[in-house]
Amino acid sequence: MxxxxxxxxxxxxxxxxxxxxxxxxxxxxxxxxxxxxxxxxxxxxxxxxxxxxxxxxxxLEHWESLFGTTLFIRWAINTLWVAIASTAVSLFAGVLAGYALSRLVFRGSTLFGIMIFVTYLVPPTLLFIPLTGVVTWMGLQDTTWSLIFTYPTFLVPFCTWLLMGYFQTIPKELEECARIDGATRLQAMSRIVIPLAVPGILSAGIFAFTLSWNEFLYALVFIHSPENKTIPVGVTSELIKGDVFFWGALMAGALFGSVPVAVVYSFFVEHYVSGMTGAVKG
Amino acid sequence: MTTPQPVNAPSLWARFATSLEDQRVLGYVLMAPALLLIVIFIAYPFVLGVWMSLTDKIVGTPGTYIGLGNYERLFASDIFLTAAWNTVFFTTVATVFKAVLGMWLAVLLNRRFRFANITRASVLLPFIVPTVLSTLAWLWMFDATFSVFNWTLRWMWQMEISILGLVLKENWGFFRGPLWLGDPDLAMASVILVNVWRGLPFFAISFLAGLQTIPPDLYDAADIDGASGWKKFWHVTLPLIKPVAIVVIVFSIVVTFADFQLVYILTRGGPNNETHLLATLAYQLGMGSGNIGQGAAVALFMLPILAVVIIFQLWYLRREGVR
Incomplete structure (x- = not known):
């Protein structure tokens, strides 16, 4: 400088x-x-x-045709629903696991920690073929539930990893004081530690939300009906008919599919960035 | 204790509540949701995938065990060998560009200037927006007939001609510009370009976070010693940012190595199956042709490299942690 x-x-x-x-x-x-x-x-x-x-x-003819003649609004609702639900599931599992791994002493905790880290680095492309079998076997194929249950495979390890780091920055003494005053372990966790970890949980949540909004491969493989698709899959599969590209409508779809995440991001830039960099540094 | 007490079984509830005070019990209870998800949707599919790769399963049939037949067939297939080589090449080149350009951008963003915050925020956009959607924009920009790049090249070419005073002015149709996605090498270069565009912000912002932790007095000290800007970068910035850089690079290698969306949108593996990556080839075999056994085998070829990377990362984190 x-x-x-x-x-x-x-x-x-x-x-x-x-x-x-x-x-x-x-x-x-x-x-x-x-x-x-x-x-x-x-x-x-x-x-x-x-x-x-x-x-x-x-x-505005391309915008009109996107909103008027395609299922874009439906895809947007699906995407939003899947992103919110899978983020909620992942935060729930991630907060509990992150708390356990950073605070509690129990047999196998180191092993679980390594397991979470390893799954964090397993890319969706490695498992999508057998996972299709699992999804079909559970009767979830072609529903948004298939995405709500499978997105946590990459969101939970990430949330856990991020929150482990965050919980470690909260002084243990606060919890110990609460427990001396008669709080149970669960109460100490839910009333002392979790409220203090809200910024970290928000970071994990924002990042998880954008990851599920952007996911492509699972949605491409598990969902077939046009009305159940998410924006990334709907725009790429339904707006391209064979070799015919409706570029005006396609670019309108790309634009309006990007705007919601961009808006969420612009409100929470700081949280997003700390989620992103925190997830890497651990 | 505020837990609702069922009338019939107070002792059971009470026992459960007390046992939660034991951290050995509570630990497992809190881990349960995460573990359940991981076992059902990662561990089990993984075992299933290994099994599928050892069968001749085609969509709709159970498939029979054929040992390493799929793997043997893959090694005899040019398409697979090309895809494996492409994946390594793509990952290496893209990562080098992302790391070097990302570092440059981070150093630029680390200076104090007006609108610094909004610049930093907007530079990250390619990373947060759905990849397939931004890749569609690139597909349009690489279009064989209407590419904006080619239009610009043509325009510059025409300008040159008119400056040189040649008469060809109106006849610019015969310079079409390159077919970005029509030639195997150019198509691979285009895919790498888009990957670098998308991943560079992640590098830049992570490096920036690392740069901001470097104490300014180190630079003051270097100034007193009369170090040039370049020397300060080599001898102060780079060594201090190395831990962050290694983690970011390793993380990016994993993601780049497993990339699917760019090739799926831009080239579909073409022309002539020359730009496939392992992930897109696995998709084409497993989902496109319904050859599930072979598709699963191709996907599993990502595993050895990923394993090396993960083990390196674990070792590195542990070593850093000990220090």
Missing amino acids: NAMVGETYVRRLVIFYIPLFMFVFVMLFPFAWMLITSIKPDAELYNPRISPFIVREPT
Whole structure:
């Protein structure tokens, strides 16, 4: 930071502003492109001779066709429901397991800790084929329940891992005081430790919510009926018919499928970032 | 104790409530929901997957045990060998780019400037938005006929011609620009580009969190010693950020190695099955052609590499923890 004092303006421009601007431009360009494409009439979209950067006659026809003629609203409701329910299940299991692993001494706790860590690093792509068998066997295929029960496979290890770290930052003495005053272990946990861990739980929850909103593979494999799909799968499978791409509607779908997570994220940036970096550092 | 006391069995409830005071009991009770989910939806599918890979199961049939037949057939298949090589290549190249560019971006973001917070927040967008949806935008940008990149290339080319005073001005149709997803090498490069675009913010923001823990007086000390900016980066920043960097890189290797969505959306493994990764090949065999045994076998090939990475990570975390 002190280095900036002696810097000339030109030098700052070259080593700082220009590279930073390039990074930001590249990171955000695809989103601008979604917006531009979604408000351009087909006549302009599919004319390679005119500049694609200029929208001459903006139109909302693609937005209308997305909301009016496709099941997009239905997919949005499904996605929201799955994301909230699987996050709730994962937080419940993750808070309890995280508390047990960070606070209680019991046989096998180290082993459980390693197990949670290992499952945290098991990618969904490794298990989706046999998991399809399990989902079918439980009669959950083609329902949103199949996602609510399987998303916790990657959310629970993550939540547990994150919350273990968080619980360790809460002084043990607080609990011990409560127990001296006659509280049971469960009461000490639910009334002292969990309220103090709310920021950590919120971080885990926000991160888990965005992960389930974005999940693709399980939703692609388990769900077949158009009305049960989530946004990522619905947009990619129902808006592309064979080789025909309705780019206007597709980009409108991509835009409106991204906006909800972006809004949630913008309200909780700090929590999201601490969830993300905390999950990595453990 | 506020637990509701059933009239018929007070002693049982009371006994349960007291036993929860014993941490050996409470520990298992609290672990139960997480363990149940892990056993049913991870451990059991894993065993099932290993079994499936040893059978000739096709969708709708139980399948019979054929030993290592699937694995033998895979090693004899060019498509599989290409996919395995692609996965290693894709992971290595993408991770190197993400780490280097991510570090650069983190260093930039770590400076004090106006709108720093909103810049940091907006740079993370590619990472939080649904990957398939942003990848669709890239698919459109790589379009064979309407690619915005090719339009820009054509435009620049035409500008050059008019500056040089040539007469070709109106006839720019014959320069079409590259077919981004039509050529195997270019398609792989495009997939890597999108992966770097998506994963770079994660590296940058994690590295930034690491940079912010470095005490500023270390840089002051380096300043007094007359160190240049580059030297400070090599000798102060890099050694101190190494622990964070290693964990982030290892984590990213796992995710990149198992990537499915980018190839599924951008190329579907094409052209000519040349851009498949293990995950997309497993999907094509297991779900597309219903050849479940082979699909499961392909997916399990991710395991050895993942195991090495996980063991390294555990060892590293433990070593850091001891210090």
